[in-house]
Amino acid sequence: MHTLEPELRALHAEGTIDDATASRALALDRGQVFSLHPELRATLYAGVLLVMSGVGIILARNLERIGPLAIVLAIALAAAACAVPAVRAKLAGRPLTVAADYLLLLAVLLVSADLAYAERQFTLLGPLWSWHLLLLAIFHAAIAYAFASPLVLAASLAALAGWFGAGGTLGDMLPFSYSTPALGARALACATVIAAWRYADRRARPDTRFSDVFDHFAANLAFWGTLAWCVDWPWIAAGLPLLAALAWTSVRHGLDTGREAFLVYGIVYAAIGICAAAVPRLHGMTTSFSFVLVIVCAAAAMLWQLRRRLREPGP
Amino acid sequence: MSRWRPSPDEERWLAVVSELGAALPRTAVAERTGGWRSTGLLARIALFVLGFVAAALLFGILGVGSKANLLVAGLVAALAAEWLTVSKRLHASGIEEGLCVAGFLLIGAWITTLIEGEPRFADGSVDTLVLIAALAAAGLRLLNPLVTTCAVLGLVYWVGSTATAHALDQTIGGGVTSVTFGCALAALALVLGAREHRRPSHDRMLDWLVATLPVAAYLQHANWSAFNALHVWASGGTGRLVTVVLLLALGAAMLVAGLRRRRHAPLLGFMGCVVGLAIELRLATTLATETWLIVYGLAALFAGVALDRYLRQPRNGLTSAPLDSREGPLDLLQTAGAAVLAQRTAPESPPSRPTVTPGEGQFGGGGASGNY
Numbered sequence: 001m002h003t004l005e006p007e008l009r010a011l012h013a014e015g016t017i018d019d020a021t022a023s024r025a026l027a028l029d030r031g032q033v034f035s036l037h038p039e040l041r042a043t044l045y046a047g048v049l050l051v052m053s054g055v056g057i058i059l060a061r062n063l064e065r066i067g068p069l070a071i072v073l074a075i076a077l078a079a080a081a082c083a084v085p086a087v088r089a090k091l092a093g094r095p096l097t098v099a100a101d102y103l104l105l106l107a108v109l110l111v112s113a114d115l116a117y118a119e120r121q122f123t124l125l126g127p128l129w130s131w132h133l134l135l136l137a138i139f140h141a142a143i144a145y146a147f148a149s150p151l152v153l154a155a156s157l158a159a160l161a162g163w164f165g166a167g168g169t170l171g172d173m174l175p176f177s178y179s180t181p182a183l184g185a186r187a188l189a190c191a192t193v194i195a196a197w198r199y200a201d202r203r204a205r206p207d208t209r210f211s212d213v214f215d216h217f218a219a220n221l222a223f224w225g226t227l228a229w230c231v232d233w234p235w236i237a238a239g240l241p242l243l244a245a246l247a248w249t250s251v252r253h254g255l256d257t258g259r260e261a262f263l264v265y266g267i268v269y270a271a272i273g274i275c276a277a278a279v280p281r282l283h284g285m286t287t288s289f290s291f292v293l294v295i296v297c298a299a300a301a302m303l304w305q306l307r308r309r310l311r312e313p314g315p
Numbered sequence: 316m317s318r319w320r321p322s323p324d325e326e327r328w329l330a331v332v333s334e335l336g337a338a339l340p341r342t343a344v345a346e347r348t349g350g351w352r353s354t355g356l357l358a359r360i361a362l363f364v365l366g367f368v369a370a371a372l373l374f375g376i377l378g379v380g381s382k383a384n385l386l387v388a389g390l391v392a393a394l395a396a397e398w399l400t401v402s403k404r405l406h407a408s409g410i411e412e413g414l415c416v417a418g419f420l421l422i423g424a425w426i427t428t429l430i431e432g433e434p435r436f437a438d439g440s441v442d443t444l445v446l447i448a449a450l451a452a453a454g455l456r457l458l459n460p461l462v463t464t465c466a467v468l469g470l471v472y473w474v475g476s477t478a479t480a481h482a483l484d485q486t487i488g489g490g491v492t493s494v495t496f497g498c499a500l501a502a503l504a505l506v507l508g509a510r511e512h513r514r515p516s517h518d519r520m521l522d523w524l525v526a527t528l529p530v531a532a533y534l535q536h537a538n539w540s541a542f543n544a545l546h547v548w549a550s551g552g553t554g555r556l557v558t559v560v561l562l563l564a565l566g567a568a569m570l571v572a573g574l575r576r577r578r579h580a581p582l583l584g585f586m587g588c589v590v591g592l593a594i595e596l597r598l599a600t601t602l603a604t605e606t607w608l609i610v611y612g613l614a615a616l617f618a619g620v621a622l623d624r625y626l627r628q629p630r631n632g633l634t635s636a637p638l639d640s641r642e643g644p645l646d647l648l649q650t651a652g653a654a655v656l657a658q659r660t661a662p663e664s665p666p667s668r669p670t671v672t673p674g675e676g677q678f679g680g681g682g683a684s685g686n687y
Contacts, residue, residue: 001511001576002518007331016343017335025335028638031577036626037637038645039582044619045652050612052656057605085620098635099623103616109656140657154650155657162658213650260355261647268361286376293372300365300410307358 004029037098044102052109059117068121075114082107086147096147105151108140112159133163150213157194157217164190166221181235184228188242191222215253219262222246223269230273231280243273251306263306271299317349320458321406323513325349329406330515351406356644359409366396366413374421382428389421407459416453416462423449438478447473458516464523468531471497475535488554490536497532498561501525501584505572508580522580529565530587533558537594559595562588577632 005026012022027033059071066074085100086107096104119125119132140156143149166187198214226246229239247270254262275292282288321329328347332339354362370392377384396415399405426449427442434441447469454462474480475493483492504524512518536558566588573581597607626635 001508001578002327002330002513002515003511004327004331004334004515007327011331011339011343016340017338021335021338027632028334032632033629033634033638034577034632035634035636035638036582036622037635038579039586040619040622040635041645041649042583042586043615043622045649047612047615047619048656050608050615052612052659054605054608054612056659057608061605097623097627099616099620102619105653105656106616112657151649151653154653158654158657212646216647216650217654260358264357264361268365271365289372289375293369293376296365296369296372300362300369303358303362303365304354304408304410307354308352310355 040098041102044099048102048106048109051106052113055110055113059113068117072114072118072121075110075117079107079110079114082110086149090147096149101147101149101151104143104147104149105155108143108152108155111139112136112155130163130165133159137163144210148209150209153210153213154217157213160193161187161190161217161221164193166190166225181229181232184225184235184239187221187225187228191218191225194218194221216261219246219250219265223250223265223273227269227273227276230277236277240273240277243270255306255310258310260307260310263303263310267299267303267306271295318401320400320456321349321351325351326458326514326516329353350404352404353407354409357647359407359412362409363413363416366410366415367417368413370414370417370421382425385421385425385428389418389423389425391418392421393418407457412457412459412462415457416450419449419453419456420446435478439473439476443469443473443476454520458514458520460516460519460523463520464527467500467524468527471500471528471532472535484554488552488557491554491557494532494536494558494561497528497535498565501528501532501565502568504528505568505581505584508578509572509576522578525569526580526583526587529562529569529584530590533562533587533591533594537591555595555599559592562591562595566592574633 008017008022008025008029011017012019017025024033055075082103084103086096086104089096089100115132115136119129123129125131137156137159140152140159144153144156164186166183194214195218198211198218201208201210201214223243223246226239226243229235230243231239247266250262250266250269254260254266274295278291279288282291317325325348328344328349329351332341332344332348333353353359370388373391374384374388377388392414396411396418399408399411399414405411423446427445430441430445436444447466450462450469451466454460454464454466471493474496475490480492484490501524504521508518508521508525512521536554566585569581569585569588573579573585593611597611600607602610623635626633628634629636
């Protein structure tokens, strides 16, 4: 164990930190206040993950034994039961607790699985099955707004990305494997929709808690899409300038808001994009490695310098 | 004031800066931190990766075919890291850490090329031990808990892979040697963690061991059990019993220590023990996979809901509410986790069936139509 009490007392005594800051920091240091919030979140996430994995296996294995309709109804009932704590909190005018938030996430995921299963069994939408994802995105968004849940909003945006055909799988993150310009265009279109949605949300509700979620989704999708345009000619002519613009915007956003994640996005994605564009056109392993080394060193130096300029985020 | 790394006092002031964030003006403590410069967590991770990649590229440029290039690339990377530390006074900044770890590993790899005849130590590979030692040296040099923890986890796996451990496992049960070794190290770290440490980094090194060793050691046991079940012979009841007893004892000690000391690491270690016990319980029963997944999932959810309700009003200083409203890496992880879960449950495209037209039947031969 270690305690920083002497240092905190010294800072307080010389007036560098005020009474409130000092007492709060000392209480945390001594363990007089201790939050189990991280452990709670990990436990709840594990619970949602396990239940959804179990439900997935049930849907795959026990179809004949139970019957499709019974499965659909049972899962719908389970989803409704999971939403009860969130509904109660909403009716009482309280904000969602962390447990109610995760149970609400489980509820919407169960609805997703249920609808996916129903669609597969009864082919409700026929050849337009992929519109199912858009319906899910809208449904999840409605729930997210009704209960002010960023977690459910993340599920909604994931469904939206899936509808655009730009789901965030590992393959999408590795543009050298099989990403195509068409996939890049879809990812960019999705990022544009999310950015517009974010703008509208911000205008309609200035105190929104959703901006962070929108920002991360839009940034990653836009960068993935642009990287897919940085490999082949003639897409590269648009891809590289777009990459530069996105990197600048991301870094600017990071510096303005004090969030270093956007500095990292801007620098690292830009470095990957430049290497993806240049390395296939270089001859010889030594030349390629040397070029990548220069880019890596430049990216590291730039990230370091920009991080030094980052102002601390406000409380 | 040390040139090579922050003194204990300087490191403590760096910890204060990190703790207080924007509430503390940097200029007020610039002198006390000795001019050491650090960065945020996400930038540190990115810089670590960039540093590591740079060292690997350097080795690639020099030529992967020559053994001597391992030494040259390793020395250049390690010296670059030292230059950044000493001249630029970087500490826990990522870039010097990535370079140093890669440099030490390259030098370690070069040393393994000097050892001929594949010598054994305690019937285990000396080459692996050299790499683990290189990693541990880098971690201690950098005061980096992640790197030292990786070295200790590597040691646990190395101990489990030795012929001596295999011989012991044949007697007392599969994988029990590594579980016992890992649990013993975790218990030792837990005991040492109770002492007062001047350097926060030493405390963090012990915390990381406490949090990760139970799961890591158990995973090796689980791998062994799976291997045995498939290929060799069923894991004996003795091994399972020993594992359960060890995890129970360690888990109980960690829960008590975590609540008494008000530290996250023992509580995370306790959660790791619970995971191991849950898997052992599952292996001892004949429950279907989907049943135990749902039962355990519901148990975790009920436990979470109960804890949340119980601690909504702080009890004896314990609370379930977050103490910091700032967006942190955990929030980013949570958003990503929710998106991943949503993607796993999203509908997949229906299986494509070839269109069948009359006269092109699949099984009926000439003239058949439609599906069989």
